[in-house]
Amino acid sequence: MSGRRNFLPRPLRNTLRRGLIGPQALAFLPALALGAFWLGGEEALIVVALGTPILVLVAGAFGTGEHRAGADDAATGLPQAEAMIEMAEDSMARAAAARLKTACFVIEIEDFDAVADRVGAGGADALIAQSVARLRTALRDDDGLFRMAGSRFGIVLPPVPRFDLESGVQMATRLQNAIEEPLAHEGKTIYLAAAVGFCLSSRSPDDGGAGLIGCAGLALDEARRNGPSAVRAYSPEMGQIRHHRDMLCDKAQIALENGEILAWFQPQISTDTGHVTGFETLARWIDPERGVIPPAEFLPVLEQTGQMERLGELMLHGALNAMNAWDAAGIEVPTVAVNMTGEELRNPQLAERVGWDLDRFDLTPERLRLEVLESALTGAPDDMAARNLSRLSELGCRIDLDDFGAGQASLAALRLFTIGRIKIDRGFVTHVDEDPERQRMVNAILTMADRLGIETLAEGVETAGEHAMLAQLGCGHVQGFAIGRPMPFDETLDWMRNHAARLGAPPRIGRGSG
Numbered sequence: 001m002s003g004r005r006n007f008l009p010r011p012l013r014n015t016l017r018r019g020l021i022g023p024q025a026l027a028f029l030p031a032l033a034l035g036a037f038w039l040g041g042e043e044a045l046i047v048v049a050l051g052t053p054i055l056v057l058v059a060g061a062f063g064t065g066e067h068r069a070g071a072d073d074a075a076t077g078l079p080q081a082e083a084m085i086e087m088a089e090d091s092m093a094r095a096a097a098a099r100l101k102t103a104c105f106v107i108e109i110e111d112f113d114a115v116a117d118r119v120g121a122g123g124a125d126a127l128i129a130q131s132v133a134r135l136r137t138a139l140r141d142d143d144g145l146f147r148m149a150g151s152r153f154g155i156v157l158p159p160v161p162r163f164d165l166e167s168g169v170q171m172a173t174r175l176q177n178a179i180e181e182p183l184a185h186e187g188k189t190i191y192l193a194a195a196v197g198f199c200l201s202s203r204s205p206d207d208g209g210a211g212l213i214g215c216a217g218l219a220l221d222e223a224r225r226n227g228p229s230a231v232r233a234y235s236p237e238m239g240q241i242r243h244h245r246d247m248l249c250d251k252a253q254i255a256l257e258n259g260e261i262l263a264w265f266q267p268q269i270s271t272d273t274g275h276v277t278g279f280e281t282l283a284r285w286i287d288p289e290r291g292v293i294p295p296a297e298f299l300p301v302l303e304q305t306g307q308m309e310r311l312g313e314l315m316l317h318g319a320l321n322a323m324n325a326w327d328a329a330g331i332e333v334p335t336v337a338v339n340m341t342g343e344e345l346r347n348p349q350l351a352e353r354v355g356w357d358l359d360r361f362d363l364t365p366e367r368l369r370l371e372v373l374e375s376a377l378t379g380a381p382d383d384m385a386a387r388n389l390s391r392l393s394e395l396g397c398r399i400d401l402d403d404f405g406a407g408q409a410s411l412a413a414l415r416l417f418t419i420g421r422i423k424i425d426r427g428f429v430t431h432v433d434e435d436p437e438r439q440r441m442v443n444a445i446l447t448m449a450d451r452l453g454i455e456t457l458a459e460g461v462e463t464a465g466e467h468a469m470l471a472q473l474g475c476g477h478v479q480g481f482a483i484g485r486p487m488p489f490d491e492t493l494d495w496m497r498n499h500a501a502r503l504g505a506p507p508r509i510g511r512g513s514g
Contacts, residue, residue, distance in 0.1 A: 073147040075125055076132045084146040087156045088209025095201050100159035103168055104216040105198040107135075107175050110228050112151035114342070115192065117383045123185055131192070134178040152220075154213065163200065165233055172196040172231045180229065195223040199234035225300060249301045252285070256307055256314070261285045261298075263318025265492050267484040267499070268337075268457060271471035274503050276496055278335035278369065280479065281319040282486045283311060308341040315339070316354070319368070320361040322489050331496055337369035337400060345372065346384050351391035358395075365396030371423070373402050386417065393418040400457070404445065414452060422449055424475065426460025432473075433465035439473065446474050 072079050091102040109115075109131065116124035128151065135145060135153060144156040155175070157163065179194035197219030204212045215234040223232040255261050265279040285293040302308055319336045326333045344350055358365055370392055393399055401414070404422040414422075424445055432438045442458070449456045458470045461480030470478055484495060 076128060076147050078132065078145055078147040078153075080147055081149075081154075084144065084148070084154045084156060084213060085209050087144045087146075088212050090209070091156055091159055092201060092204075092207055092209050092212060095159040096207055098159060100161060101163035102159050102201045102212075103157050103163055103171075103198055104212045105155040105168075105172060105175060105196060106148065106213070106216040106220045107153050107155070107172075107179065107194055107196045108220060108224065109151035109179060110193045110195055110224065112192075115190065117346070117385070119185055119190070127183055127185060127190060127192070130183050131179055134181065135175060138174045138178040154216070156209075156213075165200065168198050168200055168233055169231060172198055172233075176229065176231065193228040195220060195227050195229065196231045197221065197223050197234065198231075203234055203236075205236065245301060248298065249305050251287075252298045252301050253305060253307060255285055255287065255298075256302065256310060260287060261311065261314065262488065263315050263322065264486040264488055265322060265336075266479060266486040267492075267495065268477050268479040269483055269499075271467075271475055271478055276333060276499065277477055278337060279319075279322070279333060279492065280337040280371070281315050281322075281339070283315055284486065284488075303341075306343070309343040309347065312339070312341050312344045313353075316357060318489075320357060320363060322492070323363055323367060324361055325489065326492070329493055331493065333496075335367050335369050335398065337371050339371045339402070342385075345388050347388070348384060350388045351395060354392060354397065355395055366398060369398045369400050369421070371400045371402045374404065389417045403459075414454065419454060421455035421457055421477075423479075424456060424458045426480075429458045429460045429466060429470070429480075430462070431466070433463070433469040439469065442470070442475070443473050450474070 088102075088104055094100065095102045109128075112124070115127065119127065131151075132145070132147075132153070135155075139145060139155065142158050144154075144158075146154040146156070148154045176194045176196050179192055183190040183192065197216050199212055199215035199219060201212060204215050215238075218238045219232040219234040222238055223230040226232065252261075261283055262285075264282050264284045266282060267276055268278045268280060269275060270277050283295055283299070285295075285298050287293050299308075299311075302311055316338050319338045323333065323336050347353075354368070354370075355365070358368065372389065389399060398420040399418060400421045400423055401419045402423050403425045422445070424442060428438055428441050428445070430438075432442055446456055455477070456475050457477035457479060458466075458475045459479045461467050461470065461478045461482045463482055466480075467478055467482050484499070487495060
């Protein structure tokens with residue numbers, strides 16, 4: 001029923017529903033009609049016969065297993081949030097009364113906005129519809145399936161005699177597999193990833209349906225932070241973690257505006273000459289009380305609150321300011337690298353903003369390296385991220401592909417987006433001097449890059465042995481703790497002077513050595 005409004009309170013409505021439907025009602029109603037006839041005659045029988053259906057309607061007893069309160073979602077035909085709360089309330093009440101079990105699951109297709117950018121609005125709707133159809137096949141007829149928002153869906157189970165943590169994990173995996181089976185769209189294969197959070201009624205901190213759904217949502221948030229394709233069950237500790245994270249969100253946003261989050265710089269050097277070839281710009285939060293807060297702690301909360309684009313602007317300005325200061329000090333730093341966030345790459349004004357900033361700081365575009373993840377190259381050539389990369393390359397900026405080897409970038413994408421340098425993921429670099437398999441992998445990457453005329457940089461170099469092996473294999477540039485740790489701008493000048501003094505006249509150990 002679309003748009004029906006119930007004027008009775010939900011607890012009373014649920015009580016009436018449980019009393020007016022099911023086996024107990026079938027036994028009770030004939031007795032009620034017979035009693036009315038004996039006590040009041042035909043008039044009383046008519047009143048009971050007509051009044052009972054009205055009472056059932058008022059109680060909402062004609063709702064289906066999905067409890068369709070309010071309008072259904074137009075795109076999928078699924079009931080939405082109000083109906084989900086209603087079914088959860090009913091399931092929790094019935095489970096408590098009969099000592100049964102219920103549970104709520106919340107499942108989200110991860111990074112679906114990026115998928116929608118690739119396939120368009122019509123394609124996104126088609127993928128959602130296919131996903132809904134697959135979820136239905138993983139559920140029983142009386143399980144409630146709901147559209148919550150965007151690519152997020154909710155599932156509420158009717159009360160059952162037994163449903164424990166193991167059962168929940170098995171069901172979550174089944175739902176996840178239903179989403180992650182490859183989908184076909186316009187002759188292409190689309191792969192989706194799904195995160196799942198769930199809460200058992202026995203673990204919910206209160207006996208209400210809204211609380212059950214909220215706990216499943218907290219578990220989903222935890223799954224998404226540990227993903228991709230993670231599953232998490234609600235535990236009481238998650239509420240405390242959420243409270244701490246909310247406080248951190250507020251503090252991080254204030255820190256961003258108060259200038260506590262600063263641009264730090266990590267040096268990159270040539271394996272042939274040992275000279276500095278650039279710096280990577282990295283964000284560091286300098287908290288007055290805690291000191292330096294690691295990026296892994298505050299970057300997720302900035303992303304959660306939509307502040308990554310603002311952070312990107314600050315890092316770009318910090319990088320260009322540093323370039324001007326190095327030039328003024330007479331110290332040669334050929335390039336500075338800045339990471340491009342997904343939010344920035346989806347901004348239609350990105351290329352114009354970067355060009356305007358370069359003009360304002362009086363710097364040529366080729367001195368700016370823009371680092372992007374492999375996921376930025378997996379979209380269609382005409383999506384916004386791809387168009388921005390093409391415009392930035394045409395402007396003269398150098399495009400570096402970060403964490404190469406950890407994603408799914410194709411060789412065609414390397415050429416299409418004019419990638420000038422690939423940064424070999426630290427997973428291949430760690431212990432490369434000791435592991436022959438890693439050496440073969442790095443050698444294959446370097447050979448491919450050489451054939452394509454693309455520069456290479458290995459990140460995460462932490463030992464002199466790794467540095468030496470990478471130079472021997474022919475990697476052009478290295479970066480990591482073995483070279484220099486990230487540092488505030490004020491320390492870069494002394495570091496470079498000391499580094500230059502240590503160099504002297506080093507032997508050439510790279511590709512150009514004789």
